Amino acid sequence: MNRPNILYLHSHDTGRFIQPYGFQVPTPNIQALADQGVLFRQAFCAAPTCSASRACLLTGQYGHANGMLGLAHRGWSLNDYSHHIVHTLHEVGYRSTLIGEQHISKEPEVIGYDEVMKIPTTKVESVAPLAIEVLKRDHDRPFFLSVGFFETHREFLGPGSIRDAHFSQPPPGLPDHPDVRQDIAGFKASARSLDQGVGMVLNQLEASGLDEDTLVIFTTDHGMPFPGAKATLYDRGIGVMLILRGPRPFSGGRVNDRLVSHLDLFPTVCDFLDLPRPEWLHGVSLLPMLRGEVRSVRDEIHAGSTWHAAYEPQRCVRTERHKYVRRWGERRTPVLPNTDEGPTKELLLANGWAEREIPSEQLYDLLYDPNEACNLADDPALAETLADLRARMQRWQRETADPLLEADHVDPPAGVEINLPDQRSAADPTTRVG
Secondary structure (H helix, E strand, O other), X not given: OOOOEEEEEEEOOOOOOOHHHOOOOXXXXXXXXXXXXEEEOOEEOOXXXXXXXXXXXXXXXXXXXXXXXXXXXXXXXXXXXXXXXXXXXXXXXXXXXXXXXXXXXXXXXXXXXXXXXXXXXXXXXXXXXXXXXXXXXXXXXXEEEEEEOOOOOOOOOOOOOHHHHHHOXXXXXXXXXXXXXXXXXXXXXXXXXXHHHXXXXXXXXXXXXXXXXXXXXXXXXXXXXXXXOOOOXXXXXXXXXXXXXXXXXXXXXXXXXXXXXXXXXXXXXXXXXXXXXXXXXXXXXXXXXXXXXXXXXXXXXXXXXXXXXXXXXXXXXXXXXXXXXXXXXXXXXXOHHXXXXXXXXXXXXXXOHHHOOOOOEEEEEOOOOOOOOOOOOOOHHHHHHHHHHHHHHHHHHHHOOOOHHXXXXXXXXXXXXXXOOOOOOOOOOOEEOO
């Protein structure tokens, strides 16, 4: 069987704030990819933090099952690196290469790639040329090529123009303020750099004659690095861009509006390649939906995080209509180290954000309240909905052995570095556990 190549393109902290999702962030190469493939408008990560999100996608398991409850560069690791998708692909002859960002191990060699390319940075300027070099090779077997770009993580590039700094419209959930517009202008400049890198890689894929026999997976880890997005369970935190392009059924310039999780990519690849699915997978294959056999493959998605820089245990369940979020512990104010530094964070802190209360339970009607601004957990009219979503969450926690279900608290493993929840920034001194 001639198996297609897999090109896994991924970015840092982009969310969905790019052109194909309707925003004024010019990304023509990403738009062209969407025009040729399938764009998912309701795709979500399984964890809104850098390492956990990537670990969930690449193992097909939730973070509390695969072990990645915090940040890899601070000492967290997978329970079993043989669960990474490259090992399943190795068994059927794939050669795997890692270029750029990976964020699931301090030492990338332990992951299991056949080749880990050394580079000075994980920015487009370093990553794209090496990806081009790999694509120019003669390939005697199918490849899995992971190309990870640092963009659009902070620090952003400088605003691309005075016009952007003056006129950029912040995304929903952020105030329209000069400081925020300046911040967004920097994000847009980084997004344009990301788009350039994507274009360089895809152009070489075509020039090498590999584009028609390659499944391209293009996504990001989680939401944008702004307050109320990254490291939160709002849609602004767990919503991700996701475009798949390749042989049928990954073609046609289609838009899909059904619920999809990062966890679904591993089983989708298995089905597409006609491989048995590893028993540990938590996701579902997208192929029946993409082939038109069913309307959707799931009626709910789950996500959660335990640490980012600091401890902040939270879980959610989301249906097409409603979202339920639960936070564990007694803390009721923002965990500031989990929000990246920047002008928007400074603006909100200057206006009392650090003292704003966060309820332990939140319920949102996403049809009427897509920005998740009105918590309906205490609304008697939605008591039945709340009870249903609570039950769904508990069932999911039981099925995936979530330690929060029984213990109500999770201790960090020895050797990791953490910030304390009362600190202001992830850049503050860390505490080494054990």
